[in-house]
Amino acid sequence: MHWVRSLVSAGVVAVAAGLLIAVLGTYGSLTGSVERLAVSIAGNAQYEVVGVTDSGFDQNELDVVRGVAGVDAAVPLLRSIVRSDVGELTVLGVDSSITALQSDLQGAVGNAAGLLSDPSGVLVGAATGLTQGDTVTIADRPTAVVGVIDGPGTQRIGGGMFAVTLLPTAQALTDRPGQLDSIFVLGGGDDLRSDLDAALAGRVSVMNPEFRADRADQAMSLTRNATLMVSLIAFVVAAFLVFNVMNMAIAKRRPTISLLRAVGGRRADIVRDLLFESVLVGLVGGAVGVPLGIIMGRIAIESLPPFLSQAFDARIEYVLPSFAIPVAIVACVLACVGASALAAVQVYRISPIEA
Numbered sequence: 001m002h003w004v005r006s007l008v009s010a011g012v013v014a015v016a017a018g019l020l021i022a023v024l025g026t027y028g029s030l031t032g033s034v035e036r037l038a039v040s041i042a043g044n045a046q047y048e049v050v051g052v053t054d055s056g057f058d059q060n061e062l063d064v065v066r067g068v069a070g071v072d073a074a075v076p077l078l079r080s081i082v083r084s085d086v087g088e089l090t091v092l093g094v095d096s097s098i099t100a101l102q103s104d105l106q107g108a109v110g111n112a113a114g115l116l117s118d119p120s121g122v123l124v125g126a127a128t129g130l131t132q133g134d135t136v137t138i139a140d141r142p143t144a145v146v147g148v149i150d151g152p153g154t155q156r157i158g159g160g161m162f163a164v165t166l167l168p169t170a171q172a173l174t175d176r177p178g179q180l181d182s183i184f185v186l187g188g189g190d191d192l193r194s195d196l197d198a199a200l201a202g203r204v205s206v207m208n209p210e211f212r213a214d215r216a217d218q219a220m221s222l223t224r225n226a227t228l229m230v231s232l233i234a235f236v237v238a239a240f241l242v243f244n245v246m247n248m249a250i251a252k253r254r255p256t257i258s259l260l261r262a263v264g265g266r267r268a269d270i271v272r273d274l275l276f277e278s279v280l281v282g283l284v285g286g287a288v289g290v291p292l293g294i295i296m297g298r299i300a301i302e303s304l305p306p307f308l309s310q311a312f313d314a315r316i317e318y319v320l321p322s323f324a325i326p327v328a329i330v331a332c333v334l335a336c337v338g339a340s341a342l343a344a345v346q347v348y349r350i351s352p353i354e355a
Helices: 003-042 061-066 096-100 104-111 167-173 192-200 211-219 221-252 254-262 267-302 306-312 324-349
Strands: 047-051 071-084 087-094 122-125 135-138 141-149 162-166 182-187 204-207
Touching: 003 104, 003 211, 003 221, 003 267, 003 324, 047 192, 061 071, 061 182, 061 192, 071 096, 071 135, 071 167, 087 167, 096 104, 122 135, 141 162, 141 167, 162 167, 182 192, 192 204, 211 221, 221 254, 221 267, 221 324, 254 267, 267 324
Parallel strands: 087 162, 122 141
Antiparallel strands: 047 182, 047 204, 071 087, 071 182, 122 162, 135 141
16 A cells, blocks of 8 residues: 555665675675686695795795605696786696696696697687687797687686796796796695695795685775675665654554554554565565676676786686575565564554544
């Protein structure tokens, strides 16, 4: 009977839900993309050896890692972003030990390993638009393209704008002789990490492969918490509106409620019906707000400034956390029910004699 008020309430709740979904989707995409990139490269590695700073570390540490008891394989990797005549490329330097990793990168390189007949050549991502036999200028050096990689997950590496080559060639192209960025360690034993720490003596750090995602999460924690607070304030505003709307609805229905009380209606049943009405408003608002939030989140990801994308060293894809939609729906229902419950207290003040 009062559909306009219900529509306004559901609309405000939908905006609040959409804002919450957009916030969770935006920051979930940032950390989720970094995590997916780590999985695409690291695969089944137990640990990743990284430099204390972002400048990398000496290649001699590779022999130290391979000499630690319990290490089955140590896979070196050099990763740098350099300029080329097709745009910025993520140059990845690997060696034959890459076959030990069970990752998207290993699968793609493994399938094209026979094309590396030219040790100074590169395998490029499909997004570069290059084909086998082309010549690409990387860091002012003409380099032969000996193959194109278009395997699963490779789009996460620089958005498909990458070049894979042998380690010495990568070090020459990036002007980083004798340097590495990572060593992926496969092995067993409960004391493997402590043995690695002891052997490396603090010159480099031994981390879990997912540490990059954790670091990205910590870097964005301040702005994420601030925007989450804004989205929660939106729910407070929505609850305030629902409270006012329910107050007006009860005032308008006062004759009907008193009549129900006069013919034997219980106050608890009337309150229950009012709360059920608010649950419906919350569900409708959540159902509208979720797709609205997904659209806003995708727009936010597509509008990220370049410096932020480069800071994460990964192609930012839209990744909505699995808990986001249930949390938003529950928040909508709780906001509506909580506000309506405060307003429904008036029912207990309505006397049957008013009928």
